[in-house]
Amino acid sequence: MKANWKISSAVLMAAILTTHSELPPRLLAGTSSVAAEWSVQVEKVIPGDVNLEPAFRVAIYENLLDELAKTKQFNQVLPDGDRRATDVPHLLVLTTTVEEYTPGSEARRAVTTVSGATKLKVRGQLCTRTGEVVFDHVVDGNVRFFGGNLRATYNLARNLANAVKQAKLPDTSSLASNN
Amino acid sequence: MIRRIIRFQEICQLGACLMLPIFFSAGLMGQDDGNVKSPSSTLHATHILGFESISKNANGDLSIQDQTLRFQTGEGSSAGVELKSIQDVFLGEEDKETGGTPMTVTRVAAPFGGGRVIGLFAHKKYDTVTLEYLDSDGGLHGAIFQLNKGLGQVLKTELEGRGVHVARAEGETNGLQQAGEKK
Numbered sequence: 001m002k003a004n005w006k007i008s009s010a011v012l013m014a015a016i017l018t019t020h021s022e023l024p025p026r027l028l029a030g031t032s033s034v035a036a037e038w039s040v041q042v043e044k045v046i047p048g049d050v051n052l053e054p055a056f057r058v059a060i061y062e063n064l065l066d067e068l069a070k071t072k073q074f075n076q077v078l079p080d081g082d083r084r085a086t087d088v089p090h091l092l093v094l095t096t097t098v099e100e101y102t103p104g105s106e107a108r109r110a111v112t113t114v115s116g117a118t119k120l121k122v123r124g125q126l127c128t129r130t131g132e133v134v135f136d137h138v139v140d141g142n143v144r145f146f147g148g149n150l151r152a153t154y155n156l157a158r159n160l161a162n163a164v165k166q167a168k169l170p171d172t173s174s175l176a177s178n179n
Numbered sequence: 180m181i182r183r184i185i186r187f188q189e190i191c192q193l194g195a196c197l198m199l200p201i202f203f204s205a206g207l208m209g210q211d212d213g214n215v216k217s218p219s220s221t222l223h224a225t226h227i228l229g230f231e232s233i234s235k236n237a238n239g240d241l242s243i244q245d246q247t248l249r250f251q252t253g254e255g256s257s258a259g260v261e262l263k264s265i266q267d268v269f270l271g272e273e274d275k276e277t278g279g280t281p282m283t284v285t286r287v288a289a290p291f292g293g294g295r296v297i298g299l300f301a302h303k304k305y306d307t308v309t310l311e312y313l314d315s316d317g318g319l320h321g322a323i324f325q326l327n328k329g330l331g332q333v334l335k336t337e338l339e340g341r342g343v344h345v346a347r348a349e350g351e352t353n354g355l356q357q358a359g360e361k362k
Contacts, residue, residue, distance in 0.1 A: 110298030
């Protein structure tokens with residue numbers, strides 16, 4: 001009985017090992033490894049029709065660079081205008097367009113609790129070099145109770161980075177001809 | 180009588196000759212003062228974000244040394260950006276709560292809505308200076324500094340004086356346009 005159990009467990013282990021070695025590493029790691037083949041270049045934030053303060057525009061951009069790097073989804077996270085981008089084989093370009101902005105007030109939040117929230121809503125799009133959109137998402141970032149107004153930009157960047165992390169990006173080989 | 184008039188004229192001429200160098204030297208001294216003060220002057224500021232080697236919300240001093248805008252924290256770490264790589268400077272204003280986390284906790288814990296009264300007075304207006312600059316690879320970056328009210332204008336004027344492009348606020352632009360239209 002003991003010998004049977006040993007043999008069956010050895011066979012099972014061998015079967016697992018064989019299956020594991022035959023599967024391509026990309027499938028084993030799930031979507032994150034697919035994304036890791038891509039690099040991303042973050043473009044300057046487009047204010048659109050919204051009258052956005054320059055500090056907010058810069059803060060969204062800088063926080064996006066930080067948060068996208070933290071997700072470890074991309075080989076490289078490059079800023080707008082970086083010369084190294086021309087040599088990167090699989091590059092996605094992130095364009096961020098502001099759709100809504102409600103300027104808030106920290107003082108009003110402290111006194112009234114219900115008013116004075118800072119609200120931001122942006123559309124984030126990841127495009128290939130040929131202009132094919134592989135990710136399109138609208139995210140928001142708000143500050144309702146505690147923290148300075150610029151905290152909305154951090155919340156927004158974190159939400160957009162999380163959305164990118166959860167998104168299924170296409171395999172680089174399927175778009176290899178375009179990149 | 181004629182002698183007296185001639186003497187009076189001579190004295191006036193002599194006086195004028197003596198006064199000229201005095202006026203010029205005063206002007207030169209004034210210029211020297213300005214030149215010596217500006218590079219060594221430091222402004223106390225808070226780094227909100229942007230410089231990689233400096234932590235967010237770090238307090239320190241902003242100064243212009245050797246064509247570089249440098250931020251040095253109290254702990255000694257510093258970071259800088261060359262003036263020629265600065266693309267734009269924006270001046271803004273921010274209303275922030277003073278006292279940090281202890282004040283927030285006190286405000287929340289205060290009974291009978293006392294926190295709201297505290298919230299009314301525990302605020303201060305600050306200037307924010309936003310820079311857009313290029314790194315060594317040509318990549319665009321931004322940095323935001325928070326300064327005491329009035330110091331933002333000082334830094335802006337200093338940077339403008341050194342040839343850095345400074346964006347005009349909406350009001351300033353409108354004012355210039357109106358002045359141009361009047362002409």
